[in-house]
Amino acid sequence: xxxxxDDRIKEFENEVRKRGGNAVIDWKExxxxxxxxxxxxxxDGVTLMVYLDGLxxxxxxxxxxxxxxxxxxxxxxxxxxxWTMQKARDDAQPETAKSRVTGHLGPIVxxxxxxxxxxxxxxxxxxxxxxxxxRGGYNWNPDRCS
Ligand SMILES: [Zn+2]
Numbered sequence: 051x052x053x054x055x056d057d058r059i060k061e062f063e064n065e066v067r068k069r070g071g072n073a074v075i076d077w078k079e080x081x082x083x084x085x086x087x088x089x090x091x092x093x094d095g096v097t098l099m100v101y102l103d104g105l106x107x108x109x110x111x112x113x114x115x116x117x118x119x120x121x122x123x124x125x126x127x128x129x130x131x132x133w134t135m136q137k138a139r140d141d142a143q144p145e146t147a148k149s150r151v152t153g154h155l156g157p158i159v160x161x162x163x164x165x166x167x168x169x170x171x172x173x174x175x176x177x178x179x180x181x182x183x184x185r186g187g188y189n190w191n192p193d194r195c196s
Contacts, residue, residue: 051079054104055089058123062098062106065127080161084177085184090161096129097159099184109184110165111136112153133157152183159184 063073077089077100089100099107106122111132119125125132140147140155147155154172156165163180164172172180 051077051089052087052102052104055100055102058100058104058106059089061123062100062126065123069127071127082161082163084163084180085161088161090159092158093126094130096133096157098126098129099159105185107185108132109159109163110154110157112150154183 059075059077063075066073066075075091075093077091080086080088080090085099087102091098096111097109099109101107106126108126108129111125111129114125114132119128119132136153137157148169148171150171154165154167155170156167159165159172163177163184164170167173172183175183
């Protein structure tokens with residue numbers, strides 16, 4: 051674990067505690083070529099990742115916006131809520147959901163950067179595309195709002 055990862059996890063756990071949640075989280079360091087050194091955790095059924103540089107991300111979630119989600123930490127703390135909203139939108143527009151270049155159709159993303167949904171585009175993508183997909187939700191871009 052890098053010191054940036056350690057700092058980010060402490061920050062995340064403090065935020066969880068502040069909101070009365072359970073901050074005991076089992077982070078696992080990836081050995082997969084797609085994500086070596088990145089920490090993965092399943093938090094209430096949604097995968098969180100912490101990159102070596104300390105970036106925390108929710109690989110399944112495409113996008114989030116201020117003011118409710120002002121920082122990646124807050125978004126990560128509210129990951130299940132973000133996932134539930136995305137799932138409702140995706141279920142209403144399944145074809146659009148399948149065509150997205152970020153996010154996933156399933157909430158759990160494994161160290162190979164694939165979710166567990168067969169119809170999700172990640173299943174057939176190259177390693178580079180999956181790495182880009184995993185990072186997708188972090189950079190807030192108004193063009194991607196929908
Ligand atoms: Zn997927």
